[in-house]
Amino acid sequence: xxxxxxGLSANLLKAVKACGYKNLTPIQQQAIPIIRTGVDLLxxxxxxxxxxxxxxxxxxxxxxxxxxxxxxxxxxxxxxxxLTPTRELAAQVAKNVKTYSEFMPIKSGVIYGGVNMPPxxxxxxxxxxxxxxxxxxLIEHLNERNLDLSHVRHLVLDEADRMLDMGFLADIERLxxxxxxxxxxxxxxxxxxxxxxxxAKQVLRTPKTLEVAKQNSTSGKVKQSVYIVxxxxxxxxxxxxxxxxxxxxxxxxxxxxxxxxxxxxxxKLDGIKAALCHGDKTQGARNRALExxxxxKVRVLVATDVAARGLDIADLPYVVNFHLPFxxxxxxxRIGRTGRAGKxxxxxxxxxxxxxxxxxxxxxxxxxxFERIVVPGYELDRPLPSQYKESLDAPVKKSRxxxxxxxxxxxxxxxxxxxxSSKKYSKKIQKKR
Numbered sequence: 514x515x516x517x518x519x520g521l522s523a524n525l526l527k528a529v530k531a532c533g534y535k536n537l538t539p540i541q542q543q544a545i546p547i548i549r550t551g552v553d554l555l556x557x558x559x560x561x562x563x564x565x566x567x568x569x570x571x572x573x574x575x576x577x578x579x580x581x582x583x584x585x586x587x588x589x590x591x592x593x594x595x596l597t598p599t600r601e602l603a604a605q606v607a608k609n610v611k612t613y614s615e616f617m618p619i620k621s622g623v624i625y626g627g628v629n630m631p632p633x634x635x636x637x638x639x640x641x642x643x644x645x646x647x648x649x650x651l652i653e654h655l656n657e658r659n660l661d662l663s664h665v666r667h668l669v670l671d672e673a674d675r676m677l678d679m680g681f682l683a684d685i686e687r688l689x690x691x692x693x694x695x696x697x698x699x700x701x702x703x704x705x706x707x708x709x710x711x712x713a714k715q716v717l718r719t720p721k722t723l724e725v726a727k728q729n730s731t732s733g734k735v736k737q738s739v740y741i742v743x744x745x746x747x748x749x750x751x752x753x754x755x756x757x758x759x760x761x762x763x764x765x766x767x768x769x770x771x772x773x774x775x776x777x778x779x780x781k782l783d784g785i786k787a788a789l790c791h792g793d794k795t796q797g798a799r800n801r802a803l804e805x806x807x808x809x810k811v812r813v814l815v816a817t818d819v820a821a822r823g824l825d826i827a828d829l830p831y832v833v834n835f836h837l838p839f840x841x842x843x844x845x846x847r848i849g850r851t852g853r854a855g856k857x858x859x860x861x862x863x864x865x866x867x868x869x870x871x872x873x874x875x876x877x878x879x880x881x882x883f884e885r886i887v888v889p890g891y892e893l894d895r896p897l898p899s900q901y902k903e904s905l906d907a908p909v910k911k912s913r914x915x916x917x918x919x920x921x922x923x924x925x926x927x928x929x930x931x932x933x934s935s936k937k938y939s940k941k942i943q944k945k946r
Contacts (some may be wrong), residue, residue, distance in 0.1 A: 514542050521570065522577055524616035529570070532612060538563035540725045545571045547902050553720035554699045555713050562725065564671070565609050569595075572667045573610070576642055576742040577617045591660060593643045594692070596685070598675040599819055600625040600647060600796055601803070606671065607645040622691065626650045627796035634659045648676065648684035655691065665692045670700045670716075674842065677708045689716055706842065735852035737860045738929040739872065742891050744865040747766040747835060748776060750891055751863060755813070760831050763805065763813045766847050768836030770817055776835060777815045790816040818843055826850070834862035837871040841878040866893070 514537045516529055537545070540558040544567040547554055558564055562837065572593050595610075597603045607623035612700075614621060616665075621643040624633045630653065637644075637660045644660070654660050668688075676685065698716055702709060705724075713720065742750050755763055767773035770791045778789040788802035789810040806814040807826050818838060832851045838844055851858025864872050876882050 519545055522574055523749055525570065525577060525613065528613050528615045528617075529566075531561075531615070533825040534566075538567075540564055540723075541567045541570070543725060544568065547723065548572070548697070548699065549575070551697055553697060554718040555705075556699070556701050556723040556725075557705050558701075558723075558725040565606055566613070568669050568699050568701060569606070569610055569613055570669075573614050573617065573619060573643070575667070576619055577614075580618060580642075590640055590642060591644050591662060591665055594662060594665050594688075595643070595645045595667070595669040595671060596648055596651070596676065596688075597645065597671045598647065598679050598681065600627055601790075601819070602672060603645050603647050604800075607835060610643050610645060613698050614643070621645070622788050624650050624654060625640045625796070626653075627799075630654070630657075648681040648688070648727055652684050654685060655687075657659070662688070662692050663694055665694065666696050668692060668696055668698045670698070670712075671714060672702055673700045674702045674706045674709045675846070677706070677712065677842065682712070685712070685716070726760050733937055734856060735848055735858045735860050737848065737883065739860075739862050739864050739885055740891075741885045741893065742863055742865060744867065745890055747863045747865065748779045748783075750888060751833060751835065752780060752785060753888075754844060754861070755785060756783075760828055761809065761812055761831060762826070763831040764806075764826075764829060764850055765813055765815045765833045765835050767815055767817060768838075772813045772836065773817055777813075780813055780815070785813055786811040787815055790814055790819065792817065818847070827858060830858055832858065834860070837862060837864065837868050837875065839871070840845070841871070841874040844875045845879065845927040888892070 516526065516534050516537060519537065521529065540556065540562050544554065544556055548568060548571040556564070556567070558567075576592050595606055597606055603623050603625045607621060610621045620635075620639075620641045622636045622641040623645040624637070625647040626649055630650075633650075633654065634657070637654065655662070670685070676682075696720075698720075700709070700713055700717065700720075740750065740754075749763070754760070765776065765787075767776050770793050773789055773791050777789050788805055790799050790802045794802070802811075802814060803826075804809045815835075829851045832848050834844070834847060838847065848858075848860035851860060862872070862883075872883070872888040
């Protein structure tokens with residue numbers, strides 16, 4: 514269906530066409546007419562299929578048609594509130610809202626944690642029509658009385674399952690009490706969990722249910738592969754796959770912030786430029802990492818699940834699960850970063866014997882079994898090369914100890930003191946890790 518066929522207001526249609534949109538995706542075709550009727554909606558669709566436009570376009574159209582000439586933005590006019598689980602997703606949704614409303618008298622803003630509150634407070638006091646927010650920071654502003662949600666007519670819970678997984682249920686319940694006016698509530702997600710269904714019963718009034726694709730399914734445009742490899746040789750295999758195939762723009766998911774830090778350092782030692790994106794990084798550092806990755810200044814972005822939702826990088830070709838996610842549903846979101854908007858992508862998972870149970874959960878969830886690929890030279894019963902025989906907790910090359918220890922000896926010689934022993938130095942390194 515063409516974007517011209519849904520009857521958007523002239524200025525909104527102008528902005529949409531400026532984005533290069535010609536046809537609506539399935540979720541947009543089905544969701545927009547329902548949202549326009551004003552009823553509540555519980556919608557599920559694969560990630561990367563245009564969910565954001567599916568709810569923002571009809572909301573912006575409704576706000577635009579109801580704005581009175583000369584209406585002032587006095588801080589009491591928040592008409593639409595969009596909640597997202599992560600800062601990255603909030604920033605991405607806010608960017609889309611601003612782009613779509615470029616030719617309309619609609620003000621929008623975004624608030625999230627990890628940055629100073631005063632600039633956000635100033636923005637809120639000036640007034641916005643559409644506010645995109647993460648629950649935690651929104652509650653902080655409510656406690657400071659920096660905003661009033663009593664005029665909200667549209668509430669969107671984007672990626673509701675992730676918000677519940679992150680422990681935002683209490684915040685959502687608090688917000689539902691604050692938004693007193695009768696309003697329309699929309700819940701969008703790529704997956705539906707039992708928690709989401711329970712929440713839907715609490716916050717939605719006789720909703721329409723929309724499921725564009727099979728629940729927890731993955732896009733057919735994404736080629737998925739599983740490589741069996743020992744835990745200690747995952748990084749070695751990853752570097753080889755990236756190097757031999759000359760891959761660029763590779764998003765790699767690690768299980769923890771600590772393992773992400775280690776992996777990024779290891780890749781750099783292999784000559785592969787890498788950046789980091791996880792919860793311990795400031796928002797400024799995360800933004801810079803995403804910018805460098807998007808612009809091709811770094812080859813690999815190593816991230817935790819904080820990046821599984823909200824990253825919208827055009828034509829991202831490769832996603833790698835260095836560690837499989839604890840929750841099988843997160844696999845769907847991770848690989849959904851590639852193969853977006855009908856384009857193709859590649860997703861690979863590096864699986865060690867201890868990961869098999871997680872892989873089994875993923876296969877059960879998406880309803881398919883993966884072929885197990887073993888790369889020659891990386892067979893599980895094959896002895897490790899001597900330079901890789903380190904502990905699982907400290908997979909670092911011995912050459913690094915030598916380089917650092919030589920520097921230690923040089924300093925000791927200059928100070929005429931005895932250098933630290935190799936054994937003590939090794940323990941020091943392990944402790945720091």
